[in-house]
Amino acid sequence: DADVTQTPRNRITKTGKRIMLECSQTKGHDRMYWYRQDPGLGLRLIYYSFDVKDINKGEISDGYSVSRQAQAKFSLSLESAIPNQTALYFCATSHGSYNEQFFGPGTRLTVL
Amino acid sequence: QKEVEQNSGPLSVPEGAIASLNCTYSDRGSQSFFWYRQYSGKSPELIMSIYSNGDKEDGRFTAQLNKASQYVSLLIRDSQPSDSATYLCAVSSGSARQLTFGSGTQLTVLP
Numbered sequence: 648d649a650d651v652t653q654t655p656r657n658r659i660t661k662t663g664k665r666i667m668l669e670c671s672q673t674k675g676h677d678r679m680y681w682y683r684q685d686p687g688l689g690l691r692l693i694y695y696s697f698d699v700k701d702i703n704k705g706e707i708s709d710g711y712s713v714s715r716q717a718q719a720k721f722s723l724s725l726e727s728a729i730p731n732q733t734a735l736y737f738c739a740t741s742h743g744s745y746n747e748q749f750f751g752p753g754t755r756l757t758v759l
Numbered sequence: 760q761k762e763v764e765q766n767s768g769p770l771s772v773p774e775g776a777i778a779s780l781n782c783t784y785s786d787r788g789s790q791s792f793f794w795y796r797q798y799s800g801k802s803p804e805l806i807m808s809i810y811s812n813g814d815k816e817d818g819r820f821t822a823q824l825n826k827a828s829q830y831v832s833l834l835i836r837d838s839q840p841s842d843s844a845t846y847l848c849a850v851s852s853g854s855a856r857q858l859t860f861g862s863g864t865q866l867t868v869l870p
Binding site: 687688689690691692695697703705737744745746747748749750751752753 | 767790791793795802803804805808810847851855856857858860861862863
């Protein structure tokens with residue numbers, strides 16, 4: 648089945664550490680997104696990419712960076728993790744003009 | 760600031776009843792509207808998309824869109840305990856068609 652996968656699924660790290668979250672997809676979609684979800688705040692967009700050479704900041708990009716290594720791979724990095732980056736992180740993909748987005752299983756990140 | 764508002768709930772309905780979930784949005788230029796279902800600890804799952812005014816039915820789900828009132832709703836007929844989840848409303852707008860999500864409505868269907 649065409650799918651969106653995320654690694655790792657769970658990660659506990661310490662303040663100041665560099666963390667990379669990875670997303671891969673076999674859907675053949677051109678667009679990829681990173682969101683974080685916090686209780687009561689819904690999903691907020693961190694970064695999005697329409698193709699390998701087109702990367703854009705979302706609503707809450709401070710403290711994060713991304714890399715689109717290939718059409719199918721989109722990584723999110725926290726250069727120096729801080730406790731308020733503790734959240735659920737989701738990758739999503741889409742294609743077409745209506746922008747229906749399909750989500751990966753998520754990564755639960757805890758920063759101590 | 761584009762806003763999408765949902766009643767946070769929790770909303771409880773008995774099994775077999777109709778559950779009605781509501782969403783309003785601030786950007787009058789919004790183009791596409793989505794409902795996602797999210798079980799606790801899981802990722803959002805797309806269940807309905809609607810792009811034009813009126814109703815769209817898919818099985819037990821009906822999405823309703825009224826662009827003049829900036830209002831979109833989701834009706835779940837014959838609610839089942841397995842429908843218990845948080846329902847997220849998402850609205851696409853702007854040249855990049857970014858999605859803005861509401862904070863979700865928690866639905867509980869009581870056996």
